[in-house]
Amino acid sequence: MKAAGLIPNDFHADSDGALTIGRWRVEALASEEGPTPIFAYDSAIVAARIARFRKAMPEDVALHYAVKANPFAPLLRFIAPLVDGFDIASIGELERLHGVDTKAISFAGPAKSDAALEAALCSGITVNLESEQEAERALALAERMSVRPSLAVRVNPPFGLKGAGMKMGGLASPFGIDHDRVPALVRRLIDAGADWRGFHIFCGSQALQAEALIETQRATIALAGELANEAAASPPAVNLGGGFGIPYFPGDQPLDIEAVGAALRESLRDRPQQLETTQFSIELGRWLVGEAGVYLTRIVERKVSRGRTFLITDGGLHHMLAASGNFGQLLRRNYPIAIAPKFSDEPEEEVTVTGCLCTPLDLLADSVRLPRADVGDIVAIFCAGAYGLSASPISFLSQPAAREILV
Amino acid sequence: MKAAGLIPNDFHADSDGALTIGRWRVEALASEEGPTPIFAYDSAIVAARIARFRKAMPEDVALHYAVKANPFAPLLRFIAPLVDGFDIASIGELERLHGVDTKAISFAGPAKSDAALEAALCSGITVNLESEQEAERALALAERMSVRPSLAVRVNPPFGLKGAGMKMGGLASPFGIDHDRVPALVRRLIDAGADWRGFHIFCGSQALQAEALIETQRATIALAGELANEAAASPPAVNLGGGFGIPYFPGDQPLDIEAVGAALRESLRDRPQQLETTQFSIELGRWLVGEAGVYLTRIVERKVSRGRTFLITDGGLHHMLAASGNFGQLLRRNYPIAIAPKFSDEPEEEVTVTGCLCTPLDLLADSVRLPRADVGDIVAIFCAGAYGLSASPISFLSQPAAREILV
Numbered sequence: 001m002k003a004a005g006l007i008p009n010d011f012h013a014d015s016d017g018a019l020t021i022g023r024w025r026v027e028a029l030a031s032e033e034g035p036t037p038i039f040a041y042d043s044a045i046v047a048a049r050i051a052r053f054r055k056a057m058p059e060d061v062a063l064h065y066a067v068k069a070n071p072f073a074p075l076l077r078f079i080a081p082l083v084d085g086f087d088i089a090s091i092g093e094l095e096r097l098h099g100v101d102t103k104a105i106s107f108a109g110p111a112k113s114d115a116a117l118e119a120a121l122c123s124g125i126t127v128n129l130e131s132e133q134e135a136e137r138a139l140a141l142a143e144r145m146s147v148r149p150s151l152a153v154r155v156n157p158p159f160g161l162k163g164a165g166m167k168m169g170g171l172a173s174p175f176g177i178d179h180d181r182v183p184a185l186v187r188r189l190i191d192a193g194a195d196w197r198g199f200h201i202f203c204g205s206q207a208l209q210a211e212a213l214i215e216t217q218r219a220t221i222a223l224a225g226e227l228a229n230e231a232a233a234s235p236p237a238v239n240l241g242g243g244f245g246i247p248y249f250p251g252d253q254p255l256d257i258e259a260v261g262a263a264l265r266e267s268l269r270d271r272p273q274q275l276e277t278t279q280f281s282i283e284l285g286r287w288l289v290g291e292a293g294v295y296l297t298r299i300v301e302r303k304v305s306r307g308r309t310f311l312i313t314d315g316g317l318h319h320m321l322a323a324s325g326n327f328g329q330l331l332r333r334n335y336p337i338a339i340a341p342k343f344s345d346e347p348e349e350e351v352t353v354t355g356c357l358c359t360p361l362d363l364l365a366d367s368v369r370l371p372r373a374d375v376g377d378i379v380a381i382f383c384a385g386a387y388g389l390s391a392s393p394i395s396f397l398s399q400p401a402a403r404e405i406l407v
Numbered sequence: 408m409k410a411a412g413l414i415p416n417d418f419h420a421d422s423d424g425a426l427t428i429g430r431w432r433v434e435a436l437a438s439e440e441g442p443t444p445i446f447a448y449d450s451a452i453v454a455a456r457i458a459r460f461r462k463a464m465p466e467d468v469a470l471h472y473a474v475k476a477n478p479f480a481p482l483l484r485f486i487a488p489l490v491d492g493f494d495i496a497s498i499g500e501l502e503r504l505h506g507v508d509t510k511a512i513s514f515a516g517p518a519k520s521d522a523a524l525e526a527a528l529c530s531g532i533t534v535n536l537e538s539e540q541e542a543e544r545a546l547a548l549a550e551r552m553s554v555r556p557s558l559a560v561r562v563n564p565p566f567g568l569k570g571a572g573m574k575m576g577g578l579a580s581p582f583g584i585d586h587d588r589v590p591a592l593v594r595r596l597i598d599a600g601a602d603w604r605g606f607h608i609f610c611g612s613q614a615l616q617a618e619a620l621i622e623t624q625r626a627t628i629a630l631a632g633e634l635a636n637e638a639a640a641s642p643p644a645v646n647l648g649g650g651f652g653i654p655y656f657p658g659d660q661p662l663d664i665e666a667v668g669a670a671l672r673e674s675l676r677d678r679p680q681q682l683e684t685t686q687f688s689i690e691l692g693r694w695l696v697g698e699a700g701v702y703l704t705r706i707v708e709r710k711v712s713r714g715r716t717f718l719i720t721d722g723g724l725h726h727m728l729a730a731s732g733n734f735g736q737l738l739r740r741n742y743p744i745a746i747a748p749k750f751s752d753e754p755e756e757e758v759t760v761t762g763c764l765c766t767p768l769d770l771l772a773d774s775v776r777l778p779r780a781d782v783g784d785i786v787a788i789f790c791a792g793a794y795g796l797s798a799s800p801i802s803f804l805s806q807p808a809a810r811e812i813l814v
Contacts, residue, residue: 024595089765092805109804111707111719111763131710133782156712166767174708174714174761264446300518301581303538306565308579312518321800326734328768354581356518358475358496360573361735375540390805393728393799397475397516400467 001350002378003250006335007382008291010045014205017344018229019380021294022407026340026378029296029407036298036378037315037402039389041070043078045292046385051080053284056227056261058268062281064104066242066280067093069285070293074406076100079288087239087283091116094123107237108154108200110174117141121149128154128200128239130176132185139192143271151189152197152237155179157223161216161243165330167217180222183230188277190233198235201222206245206286210256213243214263219281225272237279244287248383249333255287293385295320295402297364298338299377300356309351313379316355316362321392323364323381324355336382337365343380345371353379357397408757410657411775412743414789415698417452421680424751426787429814433747433785436703436814443705443785444722444809446796448477452484452699453792457489460691463668465511465675469688471511473649474500476692476793477700483507483811486695494646494690495685498523513646515561515607517581524548528556535561535607535646537583539592546599546718558596559604559644562586562629568623568650572613573735576623582609586630590637597640605642605685606631612695613652617663620650622671628687632679644686651694655790656740662694695792700792702727702809703747704771706784707763716758720786723762723769726809728799729773730788731762743789752778760786762805 019026021040030036053063062084067076071093074290076086085104088094097105108128114137120127121142129135129151142149144322156178160170177185182199189196200360201220207213217240224238247254268280297315304310317324324372325332339395340344347369355362364381371381419427426433426587428447436437437443460470469491471503474483475562478500483493484507492511504512515535521544527534528549536542536558549556563585566578584592589606596603608627614620624647631645653660704722711717724731732739744760746752754776771788780786795808 072803089804090763090806092807096805109763110710110761111721113707113721131708133708133710172713172717173767174710174712174717174719174759175765175767178712190443260785297585298519301540303517303540303581305585306579310579310581311579314520327800328733332528352581354517356497356516358454358516358582360580390802391800393734393798393800394802397496398478398503398797399497400499 002334002367004365005248005335005383006250006252007336007338008293009138010042010059011382013344017342019338019340019343024407026296026380030378033403033405036296037319038296039384039402039404040294040296041072041075041289041385041404041406044291045407046079046289047082049288052257056258058261058265060280061264062279064281064283065288066283066285067096070289070388072094072404074404075289078190078406084175084281091119092126094119099173106152106200114141118145118268120148121145126149126150126152126197128152128259130154132177132181135189139194139299148193148195150195150197152200153177153182153185154200155182155223155227157201157220159203159216159219161204161207162212163207163209164204164243165245166204169203179227182227186231186233196233198237199227200239204243207243208245208247208253208255210259213260217264218267221275223269225274228272228274234274235278237281238275239281239283242283242285244284246290246383248335277326289387290383293388295381295384295388296378299375299379300372302373302375309349309353310375311353312356313353313364314356315343315402316357316364316399317392318357318394318396318399319389319392320381320384322387324361325363326361327391334365334368337368337370338380339371339373340378340380342371342373348372356399408776409741411741411776412656412790413654413659414743414745415522416699417449418789419732420751424749426745426747426750431814433787434701437785438808439589440812443703444726445703446791446809446811447701447703448479448482448696448792448811448813449699450760450813453696454489455487456695459664463665464689465619466670467687468671469686471690472695473690473692474503477562477696478797479722479811479813482696485493485813491688498526498583501526501532507636513559513607521548522732527554528554531557533557533559533604533750535559537561539584539588540811542592542596546601555600555602557602557604559607560584560589560592561607562630562634564608564610564627566610566623566626568611568614569619570614571611572618572652573611576610576624586634589634593640603640605644606634607646609648611650615654615660615662617666620667623650623733624651624671625674628674628682632681635679635681641681642685644688645682646688646690649690649692651691652696653693653790655742697790697793702788702791702795706780706782706786707781709782716756718758718760718780718786719763720760720771721763722809723764723771723806724799725764725801725803725806726796726799727771727788727791729794731768732770734794734798744775744777745787746758746780747785749778749780749789755779763806767774
């Protein structure tokens with residue numbers, strides 16, 4: 001037997017013991033919105049995460065949503081009034097925000113084409129510059145278009161985020177500009193007449209240790225102060241990055257965001273003078289929406305082969321690559337999973353849950369204990385709200401698409 | 408420094424030392440068909456692989472193309488007259504074959520929905536049954552539709568393909584029916600009046616050792632004979648599976664397909680009597696098209712960070728997930744790579760090649776030695792013809808799509 005992942009405690013059973021999402025019993029949801037597979041995103045969970053962030057964090061820290069985590073349009077519209085801005089990683093993401101009241105938008109990404117820079121500069125959003133060459137291209141394009149460019153500098157800091165699932169600082173990197181070259185670039189931008197918007201300093205993602213985040217945020221604020229001093233310019237804004245992780249697997253402890261918030265309050269109170277009027281922001285994707293999403297897929301076959309039981313579903317890695325262990329994981333571990341109509345039941349048997357693709361890679365849960373399930377039952381895979389459908393090879397084997405709903 | 412993968416020796420430079428694909432210099436191809444990123448598939452390489460198969464294999468062994476490897480429509484149309492049939496893994500793949508002269512089609516896949524079975528039975532293709540329940544569903548649906556179903560039995564054999572990149576036999580499996588239960592199912596199909604088409608026995612994929620394939624094919628033929636004897640019925644056809652691998656990485660030796668063919672000739676000469684009139688087929692995807700494809704992506708940034716040089720391109724894992732090491736690989740290894748305009752040049756520097764996505768996962772080649780490359784140069788990533796674009800998360804970060812061309 002292998003362990004299954006941790007089901008977020010936001011989910012509950014109805015009086016019949018069946019899983020509910022929002023006010024819907026999963027089976028009713030699937031009949032209404034069907035057919036499966038379906039990604040259901042619970043807006044109440046997203047709203048609760050945002051409220052918890054607001055309560056835990058200093059009042060003057062802005063919250064941005066990182067669109068890359070989940071660009072589903074109804075979700076973007078739901079989030080818009082609750083956050084202070086959006087961070088995008090492509091012009092495609094900007095287009096997805098069309099018609100959404102976005103307040104502020106900033107755009108990061110290591111290989112922005114001229115076309116992407118032009119679109120960004122035209123629309124007046126902040127471009128986080130990833131290199132000196134990109135800065136020169138942006139300045140030249142802005143001049144040609146006669147717009148004053150809004151430009152921030154993405155910094156490659158000399159430290160990383162400890163214990164991060166993905167480290168993005170303290171190393172040679174395609175992202176951002178090595179910190180020691182940043183002040184010169186800031187001067188160049190200001191001297192060229194750009195609207196210099198400040199710094200973007202992103203050190204890693206998917207961290208669960210409050211201490212590591214606290215230390216990184218402290219170091220980030222100190223670094224922003226030093227860079228500002230060296231450049232002799234106060235940054236209007238500093239994006240402290242994100243990095244707030246969610247628990248997926250046994251042993252993962254949820255992040256103590258209240259501790260992070262309390263420490264950040266102190267760090268900001270003691271911040272360098274150059275940052276006195278700076279607007280700080282935190283950019284979150286996974287932490288806001290990851291636990292709100294459930295991937296629902298129906299059992300098509302219940303099959304015993306050489307003594308082992310397989311539940312074969314109408315879904316698979318083409319919708320939910322991360323659950324198959326093929327997206328950024330070194331070791332495959334089971335995502336949290338449940339048999340939706342038997343959410344309250346005790347496990348009865350050991351099963352392996354697969355998708356419908358004709359490849360052994362298409363494994364959704366390996367040797368987990370679950371209540372007895374039959375053909376037609378819906379399997380729920382949790383933690384599917386971030387880096388789920390949009391991070392999956394949807395065309396693989398030309399299978400039917402999944403639908404997405406916000407409940 | 409880390410090693411780069413093996414460039415297929417089908418590719419050559421022109422007199423200026425630039426990479427050519429078909430009769431095109433890559434830069435000319437990109438100007439004509441642009442913009443990058445582009446997947447270019449060289450039809451001459453595909454044709455050469457098919458010709459080599461025909462020469463190496465016994466004349467009466469049929470060749471089927473496994474659409475899942477690459478479902479690009481012009482490629483399917485090109486392959487159609489050169490092969491004896493197609494194997495599909497979804498009704499979506501059947502739809503992609505619309506208008507293609509396909510001769511024979513068979514359909515395998517572990518969770519065929521009733522809708523998929525209906526579509527398959529209607530169109531008269533052979534359905535490879537993966538379980539007894541699926542058999543009953545297919546029989547019932549065929550009766551309801553008043554069609555005589557063409558049904559083969561996919562066998563889960565008691566042996567696997569040694570050294571396969573992906574093993575699919577000898578284990579408990581969601582694929583096929585455990586061999587000891589197969590004869591009873593064959594009787595059931597025949598007694599129900601179905602057009603029983605024979606067996607499909609697939610043991611694994613991406614094998615490079617001729618000996619392993621020879622042994623597996625021998626065992627497969629013997630097993631087909633035993634099952635036929637037990638069922639007291641001669642199979643009209645036996646699909647011996649595929650499993651022919653291609654070299655990707657240093658140390659990989661190309662498969663000696665001539666040795667496989669010679670041994671198969673012997674095995675078929677000595678085959679059990681029950682198989683005397685059986686049509687044998689081999690189903691290949693990767694071996695036919697994998698080395699024919701090149702992913703072409705242009706350098707947008709050349710960047711030095713903390714002493715390391717990054718070439719940042721307009722492509723990435725959203726088009727070519729396998730090259731990033733995130734599709735079925737336990738350990739990340741570099742795919743074969745070249746700077747297209749300097750294909751003949753000696754390497755001059757160590758670089759890391761990344762895509763344009765704002766994630767450290769988006770690594771195309773880690774610390775490889777290449778000729779000096781600059782912004783605007785096209786990077787070629789080889790072995791991109793199978794499980795490339797269709798096996799990648801194309802929506803991830805909402806970046807522009809890649810285009811595909813057959814040259």
